[in-house]
Amino acid sequence: MTKASMTQTLFGIEFKNPVIAASGTFGFGEEYRDFYDVSLLGGFVTKAVTPEPREGNPAPRIIETPSGMLNAIGLQNPGLKAFVNQILPRIANFDTNIIVNVAGSTADDYVAVCMELNGHDPVKALEINISCPNVKEGGIAFGNKPESVSFLIKKVREATTKPIIVKLSPNVTDIVSLATVAEDCGADAVSLINTITGMVINVEARKPMLANITGGLSGPAVRPVAVRMVYQVAKAVSIPIIGIGGIVSACDALEFLIAGASLVQTGCGMFVDPKLPLTVIGGIDAYMVRHHLGHVTEIIGSIGVTEA
Amino acid sequence: MQEYEAGIIRTEYCGENIYVIHLACKEIAREAVPGQFVQVKVGNSTDPFLRRTFSLYGVNRERGLVKLVIDVIGRGTEQITAVKRGQCLNIIGPLGKGFDRNINTSKPVVLVAGGIGVAPLLFLTESLQTSGHRQLFFFMGARTESAHNSFKELFPLKLEVYHSSDDGSVGYSGYISDLLEEKLDSIKPGVIYACGPHLMMKAVATIADKFGILCQVSLEERMACGLGACYGCAVRLRDGRMVRSCVDGPVFYAKEVKW
Ligand SMILES: Cc1cc2nc3c(=O)[nH]c(=O)nc-3n(C[C@H](O)[C@H](O)[C@H](O)COP(=O)(O)OP(=O)(O)OC[C@H]3O[C@@H](n4cnc5c(N)ncnc54)[C@H](O)[C@@H]3O)c2cc1C
Numbered sequence: 215m216t217k218a219s220m221t222q223t224l225f226g227i228e229f230k231n232p233v234i235a236a237s238g239t240f241g242f243g244e245e246y247r248d249f250y251d252v253s254l255l256g257g258f259v260t261k262a263v264t265p266e267p268r269e270g271n272p273a274p275r276i277i278e279t280p281s282g283m284l285n286a287i288g289l290q291n292p293g294l295k296a297f298v299n300q301i302l303p304r305i306a307n308f309d310t311n312i313i314v315n316v317a318g319s320t321a322d323d324y325v326a327v328c329m330e331l332n333g334h335d336p337v338k339a340l341e342i343n344i345s346c347p348n349v350k351e352g353g354i355a356f357g358n359k360p361e362s363v364s365f366l367i368k369k370v371r372e373a374t375t376k377p378i379i380v381k382l383s384p385n386v387t388d389i390v391s392l393a394t395v396a397e398d399c400g401a402d403a404v405s406l407i408n409t410i411t412g413m414v415i416n417v418e419a420r421k422p423m424l425a426n427i428t429g430g431l432s433g434p435a436v437r438p439v440a441v442r443m444v445y446q447v448a449k450a451v452s453i454p455i456i457g458i459g460g461i462v463s464a465c466d467a468l469e470f471l472i473a474g475a476s477l478v479q480t481g482c483g484m485f486v487d488p489k490l491p492l493t494v495i496g497g498i499d500a501y502m503v504r505h506h507l508g509h510v511t512e513i514i515g516s517i518g519v520t521e522a
Numbered sequence: 523m524q525e526y527e528a529g530i531i532r533t534e535y536c537g538e539n540i541y542v543i544h545l546a547c548k549e550i551a552r553e554a555v556p557g558q559f560v561q562v563k564v565g566n567s568t569d570p571f572l573r574r575t576f577s578l579y580g581v582n583r584e585r586g587l588v589k590l591v592i593d594v595i596g597r598g599t600e601q602i603t604a605v606k607r608g609q610c611l612n613i614i615g616p617l618g619k620g621f622d623r624n625i626n627t628s629k630p631v632v633l634v635a636g637g638i639g640v641a642p643l644l645f646l647t648e649s650l651q652t653s654g655h656r657q658l659f660f661f662m663g664a665r666t667e668s669a670h671n672s673f674k675e676l677f678p679l680k681l682e683v684y685h686s687s688d689d690g691s692v693g694y695s696g697y698i699s700d701l702l703e704e705k706l707d708s709i710k711p712g713v714i715y716a717c718g719p720h721l722m723m724k725a726v727a728t729i730a731d732k733f734g735i736l737c738q739v740s741l742e743e744r745m746a747c748g749l750g751a752c753y754g755c756a757v758r759l760r761d762g763r764m765v766r767s768c769v770d771g772p773v774f775y776a777k778e779v780k781w
């Protein structure tokens with residue numbers, strides 16, 4: 215599926231198609247290899263990488279919700295050293311864009327990960343996760359105020375020459391202002407949305423279903439929120455947008471593209487349908503044929519709106 | 523592991539909301555070992571959203587069949603068991619690590635099941651019997667007599683089964699783990715395999731430890747992907763590590779698990 219009609223070069227990287235696997239739902243790129251060759255994807259984002267290993271939150275960490283799920287994984291990952299020494303060599307020659315999701319408790323944590331990865335060619339871009347709702351420090355703490363976003367992104371910008379994608383949280387009053395701050399501080403792109411904080415209660419036990427009490431909501435239930443946010447952010451920034459949230463079909467992905475996203479990420483929909491990214495790529499292609507479109511960029515931001 | 527559209531050959535109702543589904547899937551039938559599981563898609567809607575996890579209860583390699591035993595407890599299991607003969611279930615498998623069948627093979631084997639935990643242990647029983655093992659002792663705990671009756675037909679004829687029930691209506695009155703403890707001295711097994719509610723497995727693990735017998739358990743940690751991609755099914759081990767039940771398990775050595 216390396217069709218010329220789907221290829222885009224964004225922030226200096228060539229994407230063979232607009233579909234990327236989302237962080238935390240695709241492991242480190244090796245878990246779906248029985249189903250297909252990852253080189254068919256536009257790229258994939260790794261699970262969050264922090265400077266030190268993290269064991270994550272206690273179990274239970276997941277619970278199903280109407281058309282979605284809550285998760286409170288808590289950024290479990292083997293840490294920067296293990297990523298660089300053990301994982302990266304195994305995945306380095308995948309013929310697709312490897313984007314590393316970067317997280318930490320302090321600004322120095324983010325800087326440490328970004329600086330180290332700057333020296334590794336197989337890593338094509340860094341997705342700065344300022345939106346994890348499931349950790350006590352860092353994550354969303356950086357993502358909910360313009361000053362803290364600006365403080366962090368400026369530091370990260372100095373730490374790396376690789377493209378940085380700032381992953382925004384929907385758990386904020388005004389996502390548009392945060393997106394513009396990210397752009398002003400040198401972000402090459404923004405991705406949205408991360409999960410929406412939520413909670414489920416076990417009524418028999420009268421206790422939270424998740425050990426972490428709250429978790430992040432993802433899946434089709436969040437899609438209208440995500441599409442709305444992409445639409446609003448697209449009107450405010452000129453850097454590329456990566457649309458994420460509840461994609462389970464090509465039609466869903468097209469909503470994001472039409473709203474103004476240049477790329478999309480498929481997340482927990484892949485748990486149900488591992489081949490989802492390929493279905494989405496095929497469906498976008500079919501849509502382009504049906505609408506006589508020569509290139510995917512003709513879809514991006516093509517929404518017709520008469521604002522009242 | 524792969525994704526398959528598996529045709530339903532037959533569904534049997536055993537009573538007490540327990541169903542046995544026979545599916546045509548020659549690839550899984552060929553590859554699967556006891557203790558492995560499948561992820562079953564529920565219908566075509568996004569609600570319920572996630573796949574449902576079921577241990578394999580048996581396979582027929584020659585005929586390319588796989589069997590599941592399903593306890594209907596909610597919407598997912600209800601919809602899956604309502605799918606008609608001739609229609610398909612979308613399943614992914616075989617997943618996870620199965621039981622180690624080569625532990626102290628010269629000695630008797632004990633299997634301890636609680637309720638629906640019987641599924642992987644009956645697959646294991648069949649496999650051990652096929653490979654010539656004759657000294658199998660099966661401990662089966664269920665709440666009531668009617669619950670026992672619904673599982674009865676799942677058992678092979680030539681198998682020594684000890685029963686316990688919460689109300690004493692069948693066999694030993696009380697926990698199956700207590701009955702196990704009473705019998706261990708006379709059976710002197712080389713290994714114990716267990717699957718059932720968490721507290722039952724914990725009790726069996728403690729007993730196995732006390733008697734110095736190797737024990738494997740099949741944990742039923744809630745899963746999302748089942749593929750190792752989400753870290754949703756984490757289990758804490760005694761060495762402090764958090765491992766993924768779907769790829770590092772669901773079968774673990776009981777002494778490795780932090781109970
Ligand atoms: C490795 C593994 C192997 C397994 N093997 C088998 C097997 O062989 N056979 C088998 O039958 N099962 C097996 N299971 C369990 C099976 O996966 C679950 O029973 C199944 O997913 C339940 O799906 P459901 O949609 O029917 O229930 P759900 O709708 O998910 O609900 C489950 C239960 O939770 C309750 N519940 C829901 N919401 C609330 C709330 N807010 N407060 C209080 N209670 C609530 C419901 O009433 C119901 O009793 C296995 C699980 C694992 C992890």
Ligand SMILES: Cc1cc2nc3c(=O)[nH]c(=O)nc-3n(C[C@H](O)[C@H](O)[C@H](O)COP(=O)(O)O)c2cc1C
Pocket residue numbers: 236237238239261262285287289315343346381407408409431432433434436458459460461479480481482483752753754
């Ligand atoms: C189990 C799970 C783990 C996740 N882990 C991360 C993570 O480590 N870093 C991150 O930026 N986003 C993480 N996310 C968020 C997803 O990347 C995505 O933004 C979100 O799930 C919305 O997309 P979806 O509805 O398609 O899943 C995680 C999501 C899930 C479901």
Ligand code: FES
Pocket residue numbers: 744745746747748749750751752753754755756766767768769
């Ligand atoms: S269920 Fe996703 S990693 Fe185990």
